[in-house]
Amino acid sequence: MTIPNMITIMRLVLVPCVIYAMISGSWDWAFAGFVVAGVSDAVDGFIARQFNQHSKLGAYLDPMADKLLLVSVFVVLGIMGHLPLWLVILVVSRDALIVCAVLLSTVMGNPVVVKPLMVSKINTAVQIVLAAIVLAQLSFEFGLGLLLPALITVSGLLTVASAAAYLVAWLRHMSGYGEGETPDR
Template sequence: MSIPNIITLGRILLVPIIIWAIASNQMEIAFAIFVIAGVSDAVDGFLAKRFNMASELGALLDPLADKALLVSIFVTLGIWGAVPIWLVILVVSRDIMIVGAVIVSWLFNKPVPMKPLLVSKLNTGAQVAFAALVLAALGFGFDSSPYEALLMAAIAILTLVSVSFYLVEWVRHMSTIDPQ
């Protein structure tokens, strides 16, 4: 178990704490934990690359930690009423579709090589910025609505483009299966 993997596991353990903070209307705490999670993501990535500590486990855990954090925050803020439900459904549905496609690929013994697309990285960046903005606005009481609207539009567009690219690639990959 490498140091980057331990940091990533720590980030996963922050998920229920941040959910508790949001559900308890402790938005300053939620924002602080979100910042800590973001810094830990950067640190574990730096350590893995800089000191050659990258591992297969880390390659699986890191995106899992990111998705667990973002999906949990979006769902909780959606339930809380701070994020429109349509955006929560869009973000969560994309991730469910991707995970579902990966599972189906495994079931057909045709695993899909996992490589994040640039549009997905941009989408994740927009989601992180949006979550940070919403948590900060709720925690520190400022109006962020014009920026939220821009980020929601970016997330919607990037999510739709991203899932379309993944779907096309998955269909292409799965079409190579020999019928029996």
């Protein structure tokens, strides 16, 4: 097993610890765990690139660990009233729709390779910043003024844009149109 895979597995194990800390009101531990997960994600990516330690297992585990942490944190923050439920529902629904689309295309014998789109990368970055800021705010008890509502709105808009972009790409794939092709009229 590669070092990046071991770091990713550590991130997977960290998820229930962060969630437990949140539920028990230990916001400082939850924030610290979230930061450790983020830093370890960067470290395992660096090691994989620098020392050519890419693996098929890591290609699946790494995004799974990222999504599991982020979605779990969003769900708990939503249930506890620190994020609006509409945003949590959007985030979870988008991810569920992507997973269902990938599974459906595989079952139908037309597997799709999910390539991260730029809007999706920006969306994920905004979601991470939002989760980190909310956890930091709860840990250190400071006000954010208009920053929090603005981040929530931007996160919601980007989540919808990302879902729409993936849906269009998936529909094109399932219709048999490759990149640059258009349907005959």
